[in-house]
Amino acid sequence: MDRLRARLGGVVFGGDYNPEQWPRDVWDEDVRLMKEAGVGMTTVGVFSWSVLEPQDGVFDFAWLDDVMDRMHGAGIAVDLATPNAAPPPWMAQSFPESMMVERDGTRMDTGSRGHFCPSSPVYRDRSRRIARALAERYGDHPALAMWHVGNEYHAQCFCDRCDERFRDWLQEKYGSLPELNRRWVTAVWSQQYSSWEQVHLPKPVRGRVNPARELDYSRFNSDLQLELFCHERDLLHAITPDVPVTTNFFQGHSLNDYHRWGAEVDVVSFDSYPDPGSPDAAPRAALHHDLMRSVGGGQPWLLLEQAAAGVSQWKRNYVKKPGRMRLDSYQSVARGADSVMFFQWRAAAAGQEKFHSAILPHGGTQSRSWREVSHLGNELPRISEVVGARTDADVAIVWDWENWWAVEGCFHPANDFSHAQVLLEHYTALWKRNIATDVVTLSSDLSRYKVLVVPNQYLVSAEQRAALRDFVEGGGHVLVSYFSGIVDQDDQVIAGGYPGGLRDVIGGHVLELSPMLPEDDVSIRAVGGQDLLPENFTGRANRWQDDLIAEGASVVAEYQGGYLDGVPAIVDHRLGAGRCVYLGTTLDEVSFADVLGGVLDGAGIAPVHAAPEGVEAAERVGDRQRYLFLLNHAGAPATVRLERAGTDVLTGTAWEAGQDLPIGPAGVVVLASDR
């Protein structure tokens, strides 16, 4: 990556380029306008398989040769794709078993994308064959900068071969059938297996399937697809050892455990599609940015796709209003991106995505969108020095795929529960305070953090339980919210009273899990003698109330009203050198911010920079300089009183500490200061 970074020489600007959809005279205009807009890299060939290999084993690289040469001629690097995301119609025709099968048994047809069976030997053979052909042909091409394997892996196939592969995966994991019977507790509902042939993928059942089986299927499916990626990565590494390999991750995607995937890519790449019509688009994007940075081990990541204006796949697709695209782009960089790229360069004339906006829209260079994007492409070189700079975070939030799969599994006390929503609510409180935050699991190295936020971590393994205890005893501060520590890695309730996995850490015992009626009118208030919250603190309880007793912890707040009147709502447990605060309900936004604030203050955590509401402050730290990004998401002008001197690298203006720096609506400041 250092070679790539050096080569690209700054924050990379560009996008997906699909010249095979256009005649050659359009290519001339493409190159001319790319240079005008400051394009430094294009992603080529993501969906080119049927054009590169029109028949099984018959290749046509001539057009791609031309494109590679044109890119090189224009000084534009190429992120060259292996086209495995969409096998051509000939594969479906000759090898129907290579097509994905849905849970209900329907086999997919061509005409869209992502329709392959990830276990299919033919699919695997042919996708590697074309990857190898590309690597051998373009490995030494001067335009080649990076490999882009596949596209947004998201398969879920229920065919007989995947069924077989699942069985293999289980045999590898459990060793013996009795062990599988024990871990899945097949004694429940007469599921005990007497032969491996009886074990299957979770196909349709009468009602809901054994949740342990569903959970293992989720693990298997993430592994199976990661295996696909790794095979191609290894093949490419073998032929072009110096070219980094990536694949694009995407938002809100539960199928793939990105913590595991992040460890396998040379650089993390992300497709960012915040919804301009959604009020929580900015914190949601920030959470994903922090996730991408974290799963890459803190390394900068690449923003590989975003929309210049609107997308087209939602019910209503709002455009990004003036300044929004630029603001979102700098937000990505502020939180660790070393590139600002778009899907796609030129808006398609046809197909499902023809109304997905592009750098170059259908209306050409006359549009506001082109003006804003090309302006950005020419502005980004001003912040070239930011490339490679990192982010220091003392706080981490837990987002663990295994828990995500398990906590949204079947038949819990509340089944209208969205873990992604709960996570976002916890994160938003951090984001509004401008707290630098990593995104981890309880299996991550926690030693670098002072505070850990643990939202509804239902599934906790024995190792994770020990790690959390070690963290607290070693001086860490933790905020845990309800329905955490309930089951082990096999989705079995941990014995000994809730939360079996964390009872010693939280210093409390949850006697009963109790969802609330929407009309329940319950508040909470601080008790005397605690030091987490102001004495007059009150808040509102929603959704859920633990029937909680303190066991070692001290009570911070208790319920008022309802049948748990007087029962502890928040308890505070000093354990070793640290502290664990446990929250047994969902609070309203303001009072949750107070509780989080109490934990952060107790741990001495300061925001990146003080800023008025709506102004995001994030920082990247380079070898010699630190870069404070101030991003105005509010609809009105804002002012930030600077805590230190620095120079806005976008304008060149120097600012002193204590000065009031004005930022217009959608405005961006990148203030460089000495470390």
Next chain:
Amino acid sequence: MDRLRARLGGVVFGGDYNPEQWPRDVWDEDVRLMKEAGVGMTTVGVFSWSVLEPQDGVFDFAWLDDVMDRMHGAGIAVDLATPNAAPPPWMAQSFPESMMVERDGTRMDTGSRGHFCPSSPVYRDRSRRIARALAERYGDHPALAMWHVGNEYHAQCFCDRCDERFRDWLQEKYGSLPELNRRWVTAVWSQQYSSWEQVHLPKPVRGRVNPARELDYSRFNSDLQLELFCHERDLLHAITPDVPVTTNFFQGHSLNDYHRWGAEVDVVSFDSYPDPGSPDAAPRAALHHDLMRSVGGGQPWLLLEQAAAGVSQWKRNYVKKPGRMRLDSYQSVARGADSVMFFQWRAAAAGQEKFHSAILPHGGTQSRSWREVSHLGNELPRISEVVGARTDADVAIVWDWENWWAVEGCFHPANDFSHAQVLLEHYTALWKRNIATDVVTLSSDLSRYKVLVVPNQYLVSAEQRAALRDFVEGGGHVLVSYFSGIVDQDDQVIAGGYPGGLRDVIGGHVLELSPMLPEDDVSIRAVGGQDLLPENFTGRANRWQDDLIAEGASVVAEYQGGYLDGVPAIVDHRLGAGRCVYLGTTLDEVSFADVLGGVLDGAGIAPVHAAPEGVEAAERVGDRQRYLFLLNHAGAPATVRLERAGTDVLTGTAWEAGQDLPIGPAGVVVLASDR
């Protein structure tokens, strides 16, 4: 049953016990705590098939021997299950045709329960083989008290063999194809069959299928499953003639005609799951209790399952707040239950039902829930004398499965119609007045009743029509609501104007069936010269208005406003020695209560006992004593002025007639008086 009743010696307390999910050291604790809680009977083995018969024909009874012995050793009776509700994976593997097929053709996989094809010869053979093995092994075991066949029968299979069975059933019913063509009116839409091979289960069609065919399928499906039960019952009776056989019925379940099923069990059993989050949970439960008592011919029934706190299968699963579980339990007994049992003894650690509450919750004996349940187990012996006592009801409400299937069939004037809801609304008015009520069909023996409430009885056979007329002529009083008497048993509109089946009985003619717009503003008011309602009676019409004329009946109330202004809304028909009141609309709750009250008063029906709103009064009558149950569902303390003297058998306190008896929130009084 008398032997069983004598043996159990009181209101049985206990629950389902699934020791095969737990190691043996847990069993020791189980027995100890069962005795502490007062457990008298456990239901064992409901889902044990795969553990009892791990491979086809290979049995392992050792663990169950141990369990039976332990139960006996502790003085706990066993309700031993035949495990047919969940055949093991080996059956799915070796005999895939034994698995249920959904209407759309999807064959079910294992991993849940109830996934068998009820026609499958292999399934039938193997489920009887294990039932026989259990009967032969444990028939003489001293712990054995009752047989529990299967679990909540609810299959619906559309496989080829069920298709064949359906054809057989039709041949048996209709004799000839011309007769079937005539009864199904296959001349409509070109459905006339020329060969039996053309006749099928209602599989997916373009649009909706012939409703007569769908109706017969519902009858067939109830019969098919009842046949399964009866086969096992007969087998068990042959081996253990003295052991009663039951199967557990459940709530809101339209697939099985419990009036027919009730006649086949030795004792009716019921799984009661009122939703603590629903405001109509109490009357809904009461309606089902009355149904259970009625389908068992008035005999006491067994409450075989209920939840100690919350369940897990709904969107949100609320716990039972303090006192609620006890109140619900006594409500069951008040309405005829001779047992209070729970699903299940110990909360499961794994599987789909791990968050379904249990007598012994995950948190053990420290929880409120354990305290309340074990207190109840120790309190129930105080009302042992209630066992066997019956309920005298002068009023019956009609809940007929054939009508339920037909009235919710396709393409009626209103298709957002829920018969269960309409039924509940009618019943709730009876319940709020504390009227002792049986639940019958028009084919039941009606001679024992004075008043019959007939909600939306769309389907009426010629025999039922005659029975209803006889009932009225013989002095009975009837309240019938609209969309009754429309079709015969073949879902054919009865000729001669609506309601063809009842026109002579109601003394009116409905010229047109007319659903109302939600925004229609129509009221009704009493006319002069009638004696059903107060003169100043007014009410509000909703959902539906019959365009009705009186023919022999006198008009009680008419519409005001709307296009049927001045048309009769309620008519009153004196016929022979009786009376039929017909209601052509849905009234608001208060005015419906007035109409019902008018009918009851006219027939001289008094409540079980006068009580303030929210206090349920129900009575069981024993050989020498009568037991008045007063149950306070209101959230506040209440007072009941006693109509007779008696002794509260829960406290031993004696009360005089005329005294004000206070009952706290969720409070229960069981007042024994001489007959």
Next chain:
Amino acid sequence: MDRLRARLGGVVFGGDYNPEQWPRDVWDEDVRLMKEAGVGMTTVGVFSWSVLEPQDGVFDFAWLDDVMDRMHGAGIAVDLATPNAAPPPWMAQSFPESMMVERDGTRMDTGSRGHFCPSSPVYRDRSRRIARALAERYGDHPALAMWHVGNEYHAQCFCDRCDERFRDWLQEKYGSLPELNRRWVTAVWSQQYSSWEQVHLPKPVRGRVNPARELDYSRFNSDLQLELFCHERDLLHAITPDVPVTTNFFQGHSLNDYHRWGAEVDVVSFDSYPDPGSPDAAPRAALHHDLMRSVGGGQPWLLLEQAAAGVSQWKRNYVKKPGRMRLDSYQSVARGADSVMFFQWRAAAAGQEKFHSAILPHGGTQSRSWREVSHLGNELPRISEVVGARTDADVAIVWDWENWWAVEGCFHPANDFSHAQVLLEHYTALWKRNIATDVVTLSSDLSRYKVLVVPNQYLVSAEQRAALRDFVEGGGHVLVSYFSGIVDQDDQVIAGGYPGGLRDVIGGHVLELSPMLPEDDVSIRAVGGQDLLPENFTGRANRWQDDLIAEGASVVAEYQGGYLDGVPAIVDHRLGAGRCVYLGTTLDEVSFADVLGGVLDGAGIAPVHAAPEGVEAAERVGDRQRYLFLLNHAGAPATVRLERAGTDVLTGTAWEAGQDLPIGPAGVVVLASDR
């Protein structure tokens, strides 16, 4: 048709007659009551296949002979059906491949109707065989007046044979695979075909299928069914050249392109089912009436089905309140119908449609419904002279099936878009002004119109684009609303900036397509110096805002508020002798009426007759007289000041110009005046 018209001698009254569902004694009553009600024609045999041909090749015409003779004896003409809409069970049994297959692969069963595969050779052979048999047997029968082929064609089959037929259709259309690849742009998402065997119907895919493929499938499917109709029509024409052939079209039906179908029938027939519970039932019905008249080339059409009171297939089926059925009937005649017929004569006793109202309801002749319908049947002869009279319209609205399919295709800026709703909103403004309007496509002969209204015409072919330009240059006035002219006939975005197909015509350029948030608060106001709108005009923008610039057009109104503040919302382009007004948003109803009014006034378009709100005025013009229909849809009496003298042919009353003619609620006046 002239022969038929002469024979029927007036506005035909009657309905579907299904005597095969009834015993013969009922037939006697039928004929008696038909004569009483004034029935002039019945539609017979629509669903009689299984009765006419109980086994493959075994026919039974005896009953139909009887029916035909009875009809003739009663002087009632017969619209005799070929029964292809519902093949009998023997076909499903012997030829399962003749049954329709849904998109997901489920094969339909019998028990409903319309369940055939339109490509099936067996189905085609057998349906023609029986059509031929009917034609040969009854071709000379004196009762035979018209052929009714099939019923409401609406198949969509995805079986292998349809798949093959689709491939054939594509080969015919595109000639070569490269051409198909080019027109479908299969380079997108790796869909390029290398062999025809790879090309399929749009079966289930991962996500959404190529929209060009889906669009061609819609064209193919309409063609395939039209082919079925044409085959039978040709067969009937060959045997009975003088008997007109029709098939019944129906409301809101997107599958069949009725503009193409209208050209193939001898007379257009329509089944009209306005929802009495819907506030926009009247304009929706009027739009369909105008469509039927227009697709038949301006010839009068036949109202072949409507409901006497309620239907049964919706969630709630409201009856037609007093006068409504008559009002709806005259509305049909006012807009071009030469018949008033009902589904059906006698309400069925069984089957899915037993609660669909009929001329003769279940309750017989005592009901309001019978009184109203039979009164109408006896009143219609008073307007016999209207038969054959036509409608002159200077205004046309565009409703193009190809656009309908395309504009509701996948992944547009707004995907909650209903073209039918948008069309209705535009049409309603015309209807409320009582503007005589035809319904056309841009491929119709536009030369006869002065004004064209073009709602969201997303798809515009090169020929259509030229036609529209010619229309304007030749002096036509056009109102076009947003999202028009975006793609060509292959669903490819027309290059050169939106709306590529119309940029020169509208004199503007849409830089960006921008859906609005529901909470966006944006108004529009007229600018100075324009002559379309009053100076103080303001309105409200909803759903969508084009980012529009004028290029040759002048600005009429601009946005106030929002991010497009000051951007043109309406532009006015003078081109040649004509004018094109372009509207870039959805306006509130009142201000849209103002804009439309500006366009109409500019073109000198007057209403049929001035009338107060709620009174519909429509006119038919005969050889010597013109007939003004005044229809009072308001709930209150209304008064119309007559613009000319005439005689109300319903009452015989003569009226002078300038007189105030009163019309009661639901009242109808048919004023005959000299031409």
